[in-house]
Amino acid sequence: MYQNQRQSPVSPRRTKTVSIVIPTYNEAENISRLIEAIKDNLPSGIFTEIIVVDDNSPDGTGKIVETYTQNNNNSATKKSSLQRQDQKQEQNVLEINSNKNCSVKVINRENRNGLIPAILQGISSSGGDYILVMDADFSHSPENIPRMIEELLHNPDQIVVASRYVKGSSVVGWPVKRKIISRCANIIARYVLRLCNITDPMSGFFAFRRHLIENVTIDTSGYKLLLELLVKVNGGNTRVREIPYTFTDRQSGRSKMDNGVMIDYIKAVWHLYRYGQKSKQTTEQNKEKRKSILFLSKAGRFFTIGASGLLVNYVISYLLSNGILANLWYVQATGIGIICSITSNFFLNKAWTFEDRNFSARHTLRQYGLFFGMSSIGAALQLAILYFLVESADMKYEVSLILAVAIASMSNFLLNKKWTFREKVWG
Numbered sequence: 445m446y447q448n449q450r451q452s453p454v455s456p457r458r459t460k461t462v463s464i465v466i467p468t469y470n471e472a473e474n475i476s477r478l479i480e481a482i483k484d485n486l487p488s489g490i491f492t493e494i495i496v497v498d499d500n501s502p503d504g505t506g507k508i509v510e511t512y513t514q515n516n517n518n519s520a521t522k523k524s525s526l527q528r529q530d531q532k533q534e535q536n537v538l539e540i541n542s543n544k545n546c547s548v549k550v551i552n553r554e555n556r557n558g559l560i561p562a563i564l565q566g567i568s569s570s571g572g573d574y575i576l577v578m579d580a581d582f583s584h585s586p587e588n589i590p591r592m593i594e595e596l597l598h599n600p601d602q603i604v605v606a607s608r609y610v611k612g613s614s615v616v617g618w619p620v621k622r623k624i625i626s627r628c629a630n631i632i633a634r635y636v637l638r639l640c641n642i643t644d645p646m647s648g649f650f651a652f653r654r655h656l657i658e659n660v661t662i663d664t665s666g667y668k669l670l671l672e673l674l675v676k677v678n679g680g681n682t683r684v685r686e687i688p689y690t691f692t693d694r695q696s697g698r699s700k701m702d703n704g705v706m707i708d709y710i711k712a713v714w715h716l717y718r719y720g721q722k723s724k725q726t727t728e729q730n731k732e733k734r735k736s737i738l739f740l741s742k743a744g745r746f747f748t749i750g751a752s753g754l755l756v757n758y759v760i761s762y763l764l765s766n767g768i769l770a771n772l773w774y775v776q777a778t779g780i781g782i783i784c785s786i787t788s789n790f791f792l793n794k795a796w797t798f799e800d801r802n803f804s805a806r807h808t809l810r811q812y813g814l815f816f817g818m819s820s821i822g823a824a825l826q827l828a829i830l831y832f833l834v835e836s837a838d839m840k841y842e843v844s845l846i847l848a849v850a851i852a853s854m855s856n857f858l859l860n861k862k863w864t865f866r867e868k869v870w871g
C-alpha cells in the first residue's frame with residue numbers, strides 16, 4: 445500500500461499550474477509528437493507542466509524525452525539524481541522551460557513496476573495544483589485538454605473524466621473483442637463498486653485537483669488509478685464530471701494489456717469492494733459513536749441545568765418566604781420558586797442544551813408551554829413512581845426517591861428533546 449503523500453516538488457509551486465502526467469513504456473514512436481500536440485493545445489492563461497514518467501523503456505522513450513528537452517532549451521538544467529530519491533528508485537529529472545507557459549520534464553524510473561506507481565511518482569514530483577493524467581499513445585487526444593481543465597477550474601472539487609461511454613463519445617479502432625471486454629469491465633466496476641455516477645470508471649484520461657487526493661491511501665497494485673480515486677476519495681462520494689471524447693486506438697506502438705490483465709482487474713475490484721465495505725462499516729461505527737457522544741453531552745447539560753434549577757428554586761422560595769424579598773406563605777413562595785426554576789431551566793436548555801437560537805415570541809412561547817407541560821408530567825411521574833415503590837414494592841423511601849428522580853429526570857429530558865425542541869431522541 446502506498447500512502448500518497450506530497451513530496452517536495454522539483455519545480456516550484458505556482459498557482460493555477462496544471463501538471464500533465466504521462467506514464468510511458470515503449471512509446472518512442474509517440475512521445476515527441478504527443479508533447480508537441482499538447483503544446484499546441486495548451487489551455488490559455490495557465491502554466492502547464494508536462495511530466496513523462498518512463499519505466500526504463502527498452503525502446504529509449506525516456507532518452508527521447510531527455511533529448512527533446514535538451515534540444516528545446518539549451519539552458520536545460522540537469523537536476524542531480526541525488527536531489528530526490530523516491531521509494532529507493534533512482535531517477536533522473538530533466539526539466540526545460542521551452543516557453544514561458546509550459547515546461548517538460550522526464551522522470552526515468554529504474555524498473556517497470558506498475559502503472560499506478562508510475563503515475564503516483566509523476567504526481568508526487570509535480571508542482572501543479574491541478575493534475576491531468578493521460579496515455580502517451582494518442583488514444584487520448586490532447587485537443588480535449590483545455591475543456592477538461594476549464595471544467596476542473598469551474599468545479600475544482602470534482603474529478604473530470606474524459607469518458608468513452610457518455611453520450612456523444614465514441615471508440616474508434618478497437619476490435620469487437622476489446623470493446624466487449626471493456627464494456628464488461630465497466631459494468632462490473634459500476635455495479636460491484638456502486639459507481640452509479642460515472643459511465644467510464646476505467647478511463648485513463650482524467651483530471652483532478654491535487655488537494656483531492658491528499659490523505660488518500662492508494663493501492664499501488666490496483667488496476668486503474670481513477671478506480672481507486674472513485675472509491676476512496678471522500679468515501680466514494682466525489683462528484684464526477686464526464687466529458688465525451690473520441691477514443692482512438694493507438695496507431696503506433698503496442699498495447700501493454702496482456703492476458704493477465706483480467707485477473708489483475710478482478711483482484712483490484714475485489715480489493716476495492718472489500719475496502720468499500722470496511723469503510724462503510726467504519727463510517728457507521730463512527731456515526732454511532734458521534735451520536736452517543738452527542739446524546740450523553742446533551743443529557744449532561746440537561747441534568748446540570750436541572751441541578752441549577754433546584755438551587756434557583758431553593759433560593760427564591762427562601763427569599764420570598766423569610767422576609768428578605770417578601771414575606772409570603774411558604775406554599776406560595778415555593779410555588780413561585782418552582783415557576784422561576786422551570787423558567788430558568790427552559791431558557792438555559794433552549795440556549796445551551798438544544799442550541800436553539802430562534803427566540804421569536806411565538807416559537808419561544810410555544811416551547812415554553814410544552815416545557816412546562818413536560819416538567820409537570822415529570823413531576824407527576826416522579827410522585828407516581830415514588831408512591832408505587834414505597835407502597836407496593838416495599839422499598840425504602842431514600843432509595844425510592846433516588847430511583848424516581850432518576851427515571852423522571854430522564855423522561856423529562858427525552859420528552860423535551862423530542863417534543864419541545866423537536867430533536868431525534870437518539871443523537
Ligand SMILES: Nc1nc2c(ncn2[C@@H]2O[C@H](COP(=O)(O)OP(=O)(O)O)[C@@H](O)[C@H]2O)c(=O)[nH]1
Pocket residue numbers: 466467468469470471497498499556557558559562578579580581583648694698699700701
Ligand atoms: N511508466 C509506465 N507506463 C506504462 C506502463 N504500462 C503502460 N504504460 C503506459 O500507460 C499508457 C497506457 O498503456 P497502453 O499499453 O496503451 O494500455 P491500453 O490503452 O490499455 O492498451 C501508455 O502511455 C503506456 O505507455 C508501465 O508499466 N509503466
Ligand SMILES: [Mg+2]
Pocket residue numbers: 579581583694699
Ligand atoms: Mg492505449
